[in-house]
Amino acid sequence: MKVLAVRAKELDLNESPIREERDFDVAQLDGVKKLTGVAVFDDEERLLPLASGYLSHGLQNSLMSYESSLTYAKNIGYFHEYLASRREFAGCDRDSAFLDLRTHALEEYFSHLREEAGLSKKTIRNRDSSFMAFFNKYLCRGVDDTPAPRSAANPYSGGLLSPRPTKNLVQACTLLDLKELVLSTKSERERCLLQFIYDTGVRRSELPRVTLAAIDEALDFNNTLFISRGVSEAINSDYCPLFICGSKGSADQIKPRTTLVSRATLLRVKKYHSSPLYKMYRRQFGKADETPAFLNAEGTPYTPNAVTKLLTRVSRRAVSDMRLAKKISPHKLRHGNAYALLRSPDMGVDHLDRLVAVQKTLGHSKLTTSEIYTQIPYDLYQKFLRPGTEIKTKAGEMEELVKQTRLRIDLGDTK
Template sequence: MKVIAVRGKALDFSESPTRGDDSYEESPVQEAVKVTGAAVFDDDERLMPLISGYLSQELQNAQISQQTAITYGRNLGYTCEYLMNRREFRDCERDSAFLEVRAHAIEEYFAHLREVEELSKKTVRNRDSSLMAFFNDSLCQGVDDLPAPRTAPNPYTGGYLSPRPNKNLVVACSLNDLRELILATQSERERCLLQFMFDAGIRRSELPRVTLKAIDDAMCFQDVLFISPGVSEPVSADYCPLYIDGSKGPADSFKPRQTLVSRATLLRIKKYHASPLYKMHKRQFSGAENTPAFLNAEGGEYTPRSISKLVERTSRRALNRLKIDRMISPHKLRHGNAYALLRTPDIGNDHLDRLVTVQKTLGHSKLSTSEIYTQIPYDLYQKLVRPGAETKTKAGEMAELSQQTRLTIRAGDMK
């Protein structure tokens, strides 16, 4: 099975043989066109028309992202493969089994995934979501004056057909885990990157879009002085708002938001930016708004994949040294940021204030999404804190971490 999805991809027909064919004079082929759509092929490289048409329509109407189209295509393709191996669908052409399948067959498919393929309930529910969207939005839904492709009853009129997945506790990167990750690399630029990912709570896909200008603009917030009640001397804030071109916007668009980054983390990054190493590599970019805040060992831009490789590499080193007890993924750094915000005493007046801050800084559309971090009740958490002990602030923890782990970038350093 093969799934292809593109959005606005340019196709060059300048060398196409049809451009020199006289039979195409009435509708000549343009030299370049932009294509948006998706195609799913079976193992015999035959197009699956129902699935491909649905995904292409959703992409063109900006209802789903390119990655979602690929995920849906795979999920629907796997389901089709299973159905074609059932006796009642062996005479069906390509993906036409979807026009006849009933709810009991889909439920048996989900049971097969759980019991034979031993997939988790969460993975099965993801397959179920793809199928429900396919039936509700395409197979059982007419378009304009055209009737729905499927005449049989919609198996999803009652909602999901798979069991509800269990809620798992969120496994986060602790402050100690972060410190050991940082100590597992001898590169200050990588240490800056790891601390920033934790402190800003960003996704791996968002970090390559953080620019030098965004860091500079955040640092300008330090010029603002604040006067607290009962205090005569103005002070600078311990946190600075940082603009993020967030991921998970509709149809591959960005979802802008502001996150809070500790002043200590930004100062550490600015020292990295002042190094000869960073100054040498940033010359290839036209301006601060186009210059990445973090550059790799070759002076190029990070990608989501290379960020995962970095975290995996440092995790394995720390694990081999028995400094951590499990591998850490980039998203666990984001989880760690959420818990750091919930326990810091200097943001918000109460737990609900801090939970709303988590929602806004992480870019969650709903507060209920942020509530996954509250599976341990806050009053129980308070009892776990030693009476009389002062809880450290997130800003203070980042300042301490910077002081303990910062390396000097020398003029001759090339990485």
């Protein structure tokens, strides 16, 4: 199986060999065209038209994100490989087996994944969801006023076919884990970045979109004046609102939100921005709202994969030095932010207030998504903490972390 997906990719058709065909309209191949679509190929490198048509329509019409189109393509491709190995579908042309299969074929596939391939219920449910969308939105309905490709009954008329996966407890990065992680790198830039991810709860895909201007605007919040009946004074809060160009929007659209970040963390970022190294690298960018807040050792913006590699490298070192028991992923830092909010006494008068704060700062559309952090009740979670730490605020914890771990960036530093 092979998957190719492109979005708005420029394709120069002037040199296309098809232009030499006598019966072809050459005007259709003039100039540079932008191509968006998904192509799924089988083991013999033949195009699977049903799968490719469904995914291309979804990507072209912003019905699914680029990442989702890749996930769906792989899931459908794996299922096609399984069907091709079954005797009753041996004579089917390309992916036409999707037009004739019955519910039992899907159920036997899920049983195969569970018992022979050893996949988790969560992974199986992910594939099941991909197939349901394929059948409900394309095979059994059709698109653009065209008849549905499949005339047989819809196997998903009653909903998902796989067992509901059990929810696992959230594995979060604790404050102590964060400190040991930060101390496992000698780079202040990386230490600053790790604390920022934890304190803001940003996803790894959102970090590259955090700009220098966003940091400056967040710090300017403390200069805002509160005016009431002749009283005019600065806010001077321990937290600042930081604008995030969020991910998880519909079909790759930006989902903006505001998160609360400790002023101590922002001041640490600003000291990094005032270093000779950052000043040298930021010259290549334009205005502050076009300049990334964090640049790597080569002076280029971080990518989501680079964030993961950074966490993997630093975590591996921390585990090797026996600072950590296991590696920390970017999402565990995000989970750590949620629990930091839940235990911070200045985030609300009760647990529900804090849970709403988690929903808003992490960008969850529904409060039920944030409730995964209630699997460990708040009052029980407090008992896990060391004596004397229960009353510390998130802002106070971040200020203490800065004092314990900040490094100076000198003129001759290259990282």
